[in-house]
Amino acid sequence: MRPSGAGRRVLSRATSVACAALLGLAMASACGKPRELSAADRGAVIYRTNCISCHNADPNLPGPIGPAIADAPRALLDARVLHGTYPPGYTPLRKTHTMRALPWLDGHVDDLAAYLASVNTHHPGT
Ligand code: HEC
Numbered sequence: 001m002r003p004s005g006a007g008r009r010v011l012s013r014a015t016s017v018a019c020a021a022l023l024g025l026a027m028a029s030a031c032g033k034p035r036e037l038s039a040a041d042r043g044a045v046i047y048r049t050n051c052i053s054c055h056n057a058d059p060n061l062p063g064p065i066g067p068a069i070a071d072a073p074r075a076l077l078d079a080r081v082l083h084g085t086y087p088p089g090y091t092p093l094r095k096t097h098t099m100r101a102l103p104w105l106d107g108h109v110d111d112l113a114a115y116l117a118s119v120n121t122h123h124p125g126t
Pocket of ligand 1 (some may be wrong): 046047052053054069072076077080092093095096098099102112
């Protein structure tokens with residue numbers, strides 16, 4: 001049986017698919033495993049995209065509008081970010097109510113807390 005044109009095309013397509021797969025493998029191994037983002041990494045992205053219009057890019061410092069919040073514990077973030085409130089008994093840094101609740105961040109507060117704790121240079125609670 002003489003090799004038909006169609007047969008050759010199929011073969012060459014199969015070869016190029018195999019090459020693409022190999023190339024993909026080579027690239028994957030060259031770059032190592034895709035880096036897993038930690039909770040703090042994800043929190044940093046959330047912070048930069050949602051908070052630094054008011055808070056400082058360095059959460060240890062006061063921002064243009066909002067106070068330093070590097071040591072904000074999980075319960076405070078939950079209350080303030082999701083509900084616009086404070087945990088029972090908490091004395092707010094400021095008496096103003098400029099910051100609105102950001103309820104769409106539900107599910108990201110753990111990451112935010114991990115990020116803020118990771119960059120905190122203060123002693124918690126001071
Ligand atoms: C529109 C500006 C604005 C944005 C955006 C904003 N904040 Fe605030 N934030 C403030 C201001 C101003 C205060 C001080 C209280 C007030 O006036 O609401 C505050 C207070 C806080 C407090 C309470 C601090 C304390 O101990 O009393 C926390 C925690 C906080 N912000 C976290 C965040 C986080 C996390 C984000 C992003 C997800 C964020 N804020 C986004 C302006 C903002």
